[in-house]
Amino acid sequence: xxxxxxxxxxxxxxxxxxxxxxxxTGVNRRYKSLEFTPVNSIPGSGERTGWxxxxxxxxxxxxxxxxxxxxxxxxxxxxxxxxxxxxAALFSFPEESPESDSVSTGDLTAMTHDTVCIxxxxxxxxxxxxxxxxxxxxxxxxxxxxxxxxxSCGLQGSYSRTSVxxxxxxxxxxxxxxxxxxxxxxxTDSLPVMDDVLDILLLPIHTxxxxxxxxxxxxxxxxxxxxxxxxLQAVRAGVSGKLLAxxxxxxxxxxxxxxxxxxxxxxxxxxxxxxxxxxxFDSEGIPTRDKILFDDGVFASxxxxxxxxxxxxxxxxxxxxxxLGEHSKPVCTNLTVDPSADGSVNTLEETGxxxxxxxxxxxxxxxxxxGSFTLDCGRVYLFRRGEILGYCDGCVLxxxxxxxxxxxxxxxSRQYRSGTDLLPFISLDxxxxx
Amino acid sequence: xxxxRDLAEKAAAGSEADFAELRLxxxxxxxxxxxxxxxxxxxxxxxFTGTARVLIAGRWGICEFSSPGxxxxxxxxxxxxxxxxxxxxxxxxxLPPACRDxxxxxxxxxxxxxVSLREKSFLCxxxxxxxxxxxxxxxxxxxxxxxxxxxxxxxxxxxxVREIENLGSMKTQAVxxxxxxASEELALRGSFDRFTGREKHIAEMGSNLLARETxxxxxxxxxxxxxxxxxxxxxxxxxxxxxxxxxxxxxxPAVAHLLRAGSRVGSECVNIVDDSLQxxxxxxxxWDDEGTPGEKTQLVSSGRIxxxxxxxxxxxxxxxxxxxxxxxxxxxxxxxxxxxxxxMEPGKTPLEKLKLHLDDGLYLKGFMGGATxxxxxxxxxxxxxxxxxxxxxKPVTPxxxxxxxxDVLGLITDTGDDLRLSSSLSxxxxxxxxAIAVTYGGPHILISEMQVS
Numbered sequence: 052x053x054x055x056x057x058x059x060x061x062x063x064x065x066x067x068x069x070x071x072x073x074x075x076t077g078v079n080r081r082y083k084s085l086e087f088t089p090v091n092s093i094p095g096s097g098e099r100t101g102w103x104x105x106x107x108x109x110x111x112x113x114x115x116x117x118x119x120x121x122x123x124x125x126x127x128x129x130x131x132x133x134x135x136x137x138x139a140a141l142f143s144f145p146e147e148s149p150e151s152d153s154v155s156t157g158d159l160t161a162m163t164h165d166t167v168c169i170x171x172x173x174x175x176x177x178x179x180x181x182x183x184x185x186x187x188x189x190x191x192x193x194x195x196x197x198x199x200x201x202x203s204c205g206l207q208g209s210y211s212r213t214s215v216x217x218x219x220x221x222x223x224x225x226x227x228x229x230x231x232x233x234x235x236x237x238x239t240d241s242l243p244v245m246d247d248v249l250d251i252l253l254l255p256i257h258t259x260x261x262x263x264x265x266x267x268x269x270x271x272x273x274x275x276x277x278x279x280x281x282x283l284q285a286v287r288a289g290v291s292g293k294l295l296a297x298x299x300x301x302x303x304x305x306x307x308x309x310x311x312x313x314x315x316x317x318x319x320x321x322x323x324x325x326x327x328x329x330x331x332f333d334s335e336g337i338p339t340r341d342k343i344l345f346d347d348g349v350f351a352s353x354x355x356x357x358x359x360x361x362x363x364x365x366x367x368x369x370x371x372x373x374x375l376g377e378h379s380k381p382v383c384t385n386l387t388v389d390p391s392a393d394g395s396v397n398t399l400e401e402t403g404x405x406x407x408x409x410x411x412x413x414x415x416x417x418x419x420x421x422g423s424f425t426l427d428c429g430r431v432y433l434f435r436r437g438e439i440l441g442y443c444d445g446c447v448l449x450x451x452x453x454x455x456x457x458x459x460x461x462x463x464s465r466q467y468r469s470g471t472d473l474l475p476f477i478s479l480d481x482x483x484x485x
Numbered sequence: 486x487x488x489x490r491d492l493a494e495k496a497a498a499g500s501e502a503d504f505a506e507l508r509l510x511x512x513x514x515x516x517x518x519x520x521x522x523x524x525x526x527x528x529x530x531x532x533f534t535g536t537a538r539v540l541i542a543g544r545w546g547i548c549e550f551s552s553p554g555x556x557x558x559x560x561x562x563x564x565x566x567x568x569x570x571x572x573x574x575x576x577x578x579x580l581p582p583a584c585r586d587x588x589x590x591x592x593x594x595x596x597x598x599x600v601s602l603r604e605k606s607f608l609c610x611x612x613x614x615x616x617x618x619x620x621x622x623x624x625x626x627x628x629x630x631x632x633x634x635x636x637x638x639x640x641x642x643x644x645x646v647r648e649i650e651n652l653g654s655m656k657t658q659a660v661x662x663x664x665x666x667a668s669e670e671l672a673l674r675g676s677f678d679r680f681t682g683r684e685k686h687i688a689e690m691g692s693n694l695l696a697r698e699t700x701x702x703x704x705x706x707x708x709x710x711x712x713x714x715x716x717x718x719x720x721x722x723x724x725x726x727x728x729x730x731x732x733x734x735x736x737x738p739a740v741a742h743l744l745r746a747g748s749r750v751g752s753e754c755v756n757i758v759d760d761s762l763q764x765x766x767x768x769x770x771x772w773d774d775e776g777t778p779g780e781k782t783q784l785v786s787s788g789r790i791x792x793x794x795x796x797x798x799x800x801x802x803x804x805x806x807x808x809x810x811x812x813x814x815x816x817x818x819x820x821x822x823x824x825x826x827x828x829m830e831p832g833k834t835p836l837e838k839l840k841l842h843l844d845d846g847l848y849l850k851g852f853m854g855g856a857t858x859x860x861x862x863x864x865x866x867x868x869x870x871x872x873x874x875x876x877x878x879k880p881v882t883p884x885x886x887x888x889x890x891x892d893v894l895g896l897i898t899d900t901g902d903d904l905r906l907s908s909s910l911s912x913x914x915x916x917x918x919x920a921i922a923v924t925y926g927g928p929h930i931l932i933s934e935m936q937v938s
Binding site: 114164222 | 517521523524525526527528529530531532533534536545546547548549550551552553562566567569570571572573575602603606660664666705732733735736737739740802816817818819854855860861863864865885887888889916917936938
């Protein structure tokens with residue numbers, strides 16, 4: 052860490068005479084990985100370090116970054132060029148250093164290539180108990196990440212965290228065609244619970260010989276946590292203060308109003324104990340805090356970074372996020388939806404009849420600004436009285452996400468991980484299906 | 486990069502492993518986007534990465550490093566991982582003849598890196614304003630993305646190749662208040678010149694979007710259609726190409742059996758190739774990420790499977806030869822069998838004649854999004870026109886086409902004479918791998934029956 056701070060200081064010194072204010076961010080990742088297929092597994096390891104520089108010069112903001120070999124003066128040179136065409140600087144960098152701590156006291160010593168390989172072999176065996184011809188491919192990466200920020204106004208902060216990123220894919224030849232399922236999730240210091248993984252991973256794969264049925268019209272639709280996560284993309288964009296500042300947020304003027312169904316409480320939790328996106332401060336050095344975005348369907352508030360806060364006359368909510376060398380924007384971290392206190396896990400029983408969406412192939416026709424969505428679902432399952440009866444291929448769902456989420460029929464009683472989100476199953480009424 | 490290449494050559498030659506390979510990549514990426522009054526530029530962001538891959542007693546180990554000074558340490562770490570790996574031993578990879586060469590894009594015109602950020606920013610703003618005016622109440626966005634990549638692959642069998650790529654892309658998008666979208670990406674390899682002078686095209690894109698505004702929709706069903714070259718390419722890439730990637734097939738023996746050489750997957754007029762050597766396209770590679778020379782690989786001939794896409798590793802396991810399709814989606818990753826420039830070869834029928842053959846049906850143009858779920862695919866179409874008696878009639882609202890690949894390829898009854906290639910800088914990602922640049926295309930094709938929703 053000492054070496055990292057010295058490099059950061061060198062970059063700041065190089066900026067002194069050419070900028071009004073400057074800010075340096077540094078990232079270091081040390082990881083191990085395993086690529087797993089039925090025919091082989093390849094262990095890997097690595098380290099990468101990168102630096103990002105953001106500078107205010109002549110009233111404009113410029114950014115750039117370098118991964119690997121760093122040359123402070125080359126980096127400064129590039130940012131000077133970027134400042135010429137950057138956005139106007141409507142704010143100053145913060146002066147007060149955030150609390151620096153370790154977000155997760157995660158311990159990765161128990162995770163070795165052997166333990167991960169054993170876990171994946173066991174998972175494959177469990178899957179093959181149910182589907183003997185299924186093939187599992189996976190990539191697991193576990194890492195220790197360190198983050199540093201310092202600026203010319205005196206702010207300095209750092210933290211480290213551990214993360215485990217797991218991507219799993221199952222393919223299964225069947226009479227109904229070649230079936231596939233994928234599941235990606237992030238944890239902090241251990242592999243995901245195998246039973247939970249099987250719940251979600253095998254959900255799109257049914258080989259019971261169901262009939263091919265038609266599903267057209269307005270239907271009750273149950274979204275799995277993975278599918279729900281994609282549906283929430285428009286909400287993630289909608290709560291962004293950047294969209295509000297651009298005058299394009301569909302939630303403008305809705306603070307304190309009922310926007311979604313009253314069964315829905317959505318939170319952004321950057322302080323979540325085992326959240327893979329948890330951090331004590333955001334990418335501008337502002338302390339993070341847990342926030343309710345929708346409280347029983349009532350829209351609470353927008354997420355802001357320093358830029359959007361300045362444009363909207365608000366305070367930063369510690370929600371800045373960015374890739375190294377890019378401009379900041381307000382982002383959600385660990386997005387969670389509260390599960391229901393009672394009821395079933397997958398909501399099929401409460402829903403009665405409808406279709407179950409287990410995965411979404413693509414969301415090509417969506418518009419974050421309006422909340423409209425068009426989701427190609429591939430194969431969906433039709434159910435009646437909570438029992439799956441058949442499937443339909445090539446299903447497309449469309450509508451407006453805020454309208455759809457205002458008609459919540461039921462919410463599942465437990466949360467599953469999807470990426471860094473924690474989401475239950477959700478049942479929505481009146482979704483257009485074609 | 487040359488001095489790092491020399492270092493890597495010495496390190497690989499001195500390795501005691503059964504096989505050692507080093508990949509060094511320096512990338513500079515710049516993004517400029519303009520939408521409404523908002524202008525944003527990210528970068529240039531520079532990245533140096535290295536990956537050491539070692540084979541010992543049939544087991545692989547990989548180590549990523551971020552400075553040339555770590556080459557030897559990375560080789561040692563990769564060797565240690567290989568030695569302790571519990572994997573099944575893999576056969577020794579099929580190595581192409583050792584090659585030592587360098588290729589740099591032969592840029593006729595102004596290289597991307599020589600154009601200032603100011604000019605790129607101005608061009609995005611200019612096109613965005615032009616498109617904004619042409620769609621009046623709609624909104625417009627123009628994004629320019631540029632990747633300058635210097636890639637070195639060195640191995641212990643004497644191969645040492647270096648390829649310098651200039652990849653650029655300009656995405657143009659307009660949205661009407663009702664949600665109707667026009668979107669296109671011009672991606673190329675080489676000079677900046679093709680991004681300039683597009684005013685007429687941009688204005689036409691806007692006016693075409695306005696002309697397509699309609700509330701008329703068609704009932705879902707199985708319909709006769711003509712696909713434009715972009716959609717043909719998407720169909721070939723998404724619905725077929727991913728299925729002949731050998732690393733997928735070796736994990737799925739039942740599918741491999743169905744797609745063995747000689748199997749019929751399409752009608753007689755279906756001929757599909759993967760051509761790494763389309764050097765003006767971003768999907769091209771003079772050498773792949775294992776140093777194997779790129780080539781034109783016939784995948785389907787007269788509707789029957791000819792070959793799969795191979796890396797050195799899959800070729801060894803399948804008793805085949807590498808086809809120059811080993812691609813990595815990021816540092817520290819093992820090479821995968823991936824497509825480069827994949828397209829359907831053209832036939833002899835002009836478009837006007839295809840429309841007459843269609844008689845009544847739909848003319849589908851432009852790609853909006855889509856994916857493949859193994860042998861099923863789902864593609865959102867941007868532009869849909871009804872055809873009556875072989876003449877374009879009127880626009881209808883966008884649709885999604887779907888189906889199973891072998892069904893659809895078998896229903897292609899005629900192919901046009903107008904091959905056109907499209908590309909995307911980050912157009913292909915699969916099963917958790919990062920996005921890579923690909924090229925896809927084909928002629929207009931006539932399909933006798935397609936599920937349209």
